[in-house]
Amino acid sequence: MIMKWLTFEYRRRLLCLWMLCAVISLSTQDAYQKKIDKYHEIWTSLIPKYVKLQYAGSMGFLSFGTGWDYGKNNQWETDVFLGFIPRYSTDDFKITFTLKQNFIPWKVRLNPSFSLDPLACGIYMNTVFGEDFWISEAERYPSGYYSFSTKLRMNVFLGQRITYNIPASKRYSANAITFFYEISTNELYLISRIQNRYLTPKDYLGLSLGLKIQFF
Amino acid sequence: MKKNAQFMFVIFLLLFSGCDLFEYHPYDGRIKGERNINYKNILRIEEACRDKDTIRFLFMGDTQRCYDETVDFVTAANRRTDIDFIIHGGDVADFGLTKEFLWTCDILEKLYAPYVVLLGNHDCLANGEEIFRQIFGDENFAFQAGDVKFVCLNTNALEYDYSRPIPDFHFMEEQYRDSTAHRRTIFVMHVRPYSEQFNNNVAYVFQEFIKRFPQLMFCLNAHDHRLSVDDLFEDGVMYYGTPNIEKRQYLTFTLTPNSYDYEVVDF
Numbered sequence: 001m002i003m004k005w006l007t008f009e010y011r012r013r014l015l016c017l018w019m020l021c022a023v024i025s026l027s028t029q030d031a032y033q034k035k036i037d038k039y040h041e042i043w044t045s046l047i048p049k050y051v052k053l054q055y056a057g058s059m060g061f062l063s064f065g066t067g068w069d070y071g072k073n074n075q076w077e078t079d080v081f082l083g084f085i086p087r088y089s090t091d092d093f094k095i096t097f098t099l100k101q102n103f104i105p106w107k108v109r110l111n112p113s114f115s116l117d118p119l120a121c122g123i124y125m126n127t128v129f130g131e132d133f134w135i136s137e138a139e140r141y142p143s144g145y146y147s148f149s150t151k152l153r154m155n156v157f158l159g160q161r162i163t164y165n166i167p168a169s170k171r172y173s174a175n176a177i178t179f180f181y182e183i184s185t186n187e188l189y190l191i192s193r194i195q196n197r198y199l200t201p202k203d204y205l206g207l208s209l210g211l212k213i214q215f216f
Numbered sequence: 217m218k219k220n221a222q223f224m225f226v227i228f229l230l231l232f233s234g235c236d237l238f239e240y241h242p243y244d245g246r247i248k249g250e251r252n253i254n255y256k257n258i259l260r261i262e263e264a265c266r267d268k269d270t271i272r273f274l275f276m277g278d279t280q281r282c283y284d285e286t287v288d289f290v291t292a293a294n295r296r297t298d299i300d301f302i303i304h305g306g307d308v309a310d311f312g313l314t315k316e317f318l319w320t321c322d323i324l325e326k327l328y329a330p331y332v333v334l335l336g337n338h339d340c341l342a343n344g345e346e347i348f349r350q351i352f353g354d355e356n357f358a359f360q361a362g363d364v365k366f367v368c369l370n371t372n373a374l375e376y377d378y379s380r381p382i383p384d385f386h387f388m389e390e391q392y393r394d395s396t397a398h399r400r401t402i403f404v405m406h407v408r409p410y411s412e413q414f415n416n417n418v419a420y421v422f423q424e425f426i427k428r429f430p431q432l433m434f435c436l437n438a439h440d441h442r443l444s445v446d447d448l449f450e451d452g453v454m455y456y457g458t459p460n461i462e463k464r465q466y467l468t469f470t471l472t473p474n475s476y477d478y479e480v481v482d483f
Contacts, residue, residue: 056238083241089350090245090343128243132343140377142412150312150342153242186242188311191281198283203319206239 050214052079057184057208058155059083059098059126067100077102077122085128092130100124104161117161120180126153148188157184161212178212242313243342247350249321254353257330261301264330265361271471272298273361274329274481277305277406277438278460279320280338285461286323292483294328299468300361302329303368305438305458306336306406312344317351332359334368336406336438337413340375356387364433364471365398367391367426371405373415382415383422392429400471401429408437408455409448423449433476436467443467443480 048066055062060083067079081098102122109115133151159182166175185193189204240246250256265271274293279286293302304324309316317339324331335355339348349355355370373382383405395401403426409419426432434454437444443465444457456478459465468479 056240058239058241061240061244085241085244088245089247090243090346092343094241094243096241126241128241130343133243138377140374146338146341148311150243184239188242188313189315192283192310192316195281196283198287198323199319202237203315205237207237208239 049216050212052081052210052212054081054083054208054210056206057157057182057210058153058186058206059124060085060094060096063096063098065098065100073107075104077104079124083126092132094128094130096126096128098124098126113165113167115163115165117163117178117180120157120159120161120182122157124155124157124184126155126186127151128153153186153188155184155186157182157208159183174213174215176214178214180210180212182208182210184208242311242315245314245343245347245350247314247318247347249318249351250325251350252353253321253325253351254332254357257301257332258357258359260330261332261359261361265300268300268362269473271300271362271364273300273469273471274302274466275305275404275436275456275458275469276302276461276466277334277458278307278336278441278462279304280307280310280316280336280460282460282462283319283323285464286320288464289461289466289483290323290326292481293466294326299329302327302331303366303404303436304331304333305404305436306334307338307438307460308333308336308348309339309341309344312338312341312347314347317344317347321351332357332368334404334406334438335370335372337372337375340372356384358391360398362471363399365391365395365401365429366404367401367429368404371407371409371415372413374413378415383418385418385425388425392425395430398430400431400433401426402433403429403435405435405437407439408435408457411437411439413439420449423451423453427451427453433471 049068050066052065052067054065059081063081063083065079065081067077069077079100079102081100083096083098085094085096087093100122101124102120104117104120106118107115108118128151135149135151137146159180161178161180163176163178183205185205193199193204276289308320333352335345335348339345356368358365358367369383371383376382407413409422410416432453434456437455437457440457441460442457443459446455448455456467458467464483466481468481470477
């Protein structure tokens with residue numbers, strides 16, 4: 001009798017334990033999957049959505065970049081660029097890096113194939129590599145001797161864009177190609193302009209052209 | 217709206233096409249226009265002053281980030297018909313940007329009188345010195361006007377962390393050896409001895425050496441942005457410092473066979 005009760009009790013306990021384990025394992029499996037999905041989602045969102053090629057614009061002769069668009073209407077874009085500057089009259093060829101924030105408030109659809117961004121604007125920070133350029137002056141100078149950085153430039157720009165939306169049947173690797181132009185300047189040119197009426201827009205403004213190839 | 221937008225786009229493109237407005241980088245070193253300006257102007261100065269016994273020149277400097285004032289200086293200098301040449305004491309650029317050199321050159325090239333430009337400490341910033349070298353020429357140079365030799369020196373030792381011989385005694389020695397053609401000497405520098413930029417370890421040695429040149433008349437410097445007239449070493453050698461161009465002043469020097477005179481001119 002005692003044996004039987006024990007067995008029954010034992011069985012009941014085992015069953016309970018098994019059910020508990022099943023519930024735990026199910027919920028952990030669920031949480032695990034969620035975590036993995038989230039992990040994939042984060043890394044997927046980091047895949048650049050487009051590439052850009054920019055000519056001029058105080059960031060190099062040519063700059064190659066990539067980036068991400070986001071926002072309700074993809075009105076925000078953040079780009080990173082590597083640019084290069086030939087030697088010209090200096091001793092060294094130079095490489096630059098740019099972090100650029102774009103804001104494209106409106107999109108005008110011209111027809112099914114073309115759309116226009118009447119305004120694209122933003123700011124970008126450019127840094128140029130090389131021992132001639134410093135973030136803050138070397139220690140040998142009295143403090144505050146030169147109160148600016150030769151290495152970092154802040155630029156502002158205004159521009160416009162036109163986009164060709166590639167029909168689905170003709171897509172190879174991109175779904176749209178955008179041509180853009182920008183007019184930009186930097187803080188040192190602006191300071192110079194503010195203090196000197198002599199400087200005209202052609203002195204302190206620069207034009208640049210670019211292409212954006214949108215993957216998805 | 218669509219038509220308007222299309223129209224605007226075309227207008228914008230037209231506005232900016234055809235102009236050389238593409239900016240590669242503020243320090244790209246793309247130079248358009250004249251090069252080797254000091255060399256070319258020295259030929260003009262030496263030719264024009266060869267047999268003159270009275271020489272008159274203007275000394276100004278530190279035109280950095282003062283384009284409006286520099287334009288006015290050029291207008292003022294061009295109104296004078298009594299000057300043989302002009303010396304710019306250095307600091308053409310403020311940030312060492314390529315365009316700063318080009319903007320200033322555009323203004324200075326309108327001068328009727330020949331001019332030479334010294335290397336200032338701001339001209340050394342970033343790759344500025346490389347640009348300076350292309351546009352104006354060597355950092356150390358000398359020329360002769362009448363019987364006076366002008367020795368123009370880079371004295372911005374702090375810019376090079378004392379890794380280069382500045383002032384360059386080798387160059388000065390060459391000039392010293394080549395002392396046959398001139399009777400008198402004037403030294404010109406951006407930074408004078410005992411300034412924070414000067415290699416003050418050799419300030420006294422420098423002074424003793426320049427005194428060995430034939431009849432050292434006086435020294436000229438810029439950099440301090442104020443007018444200064446000092447017997448710096450209390451040995452009778454005067455150092456004349458020019459105000460920066462922002463003060464709308466320059467110095468006029470008149471060298472006569474046995475003396476000289478100077479004047480501070482407002483413009």
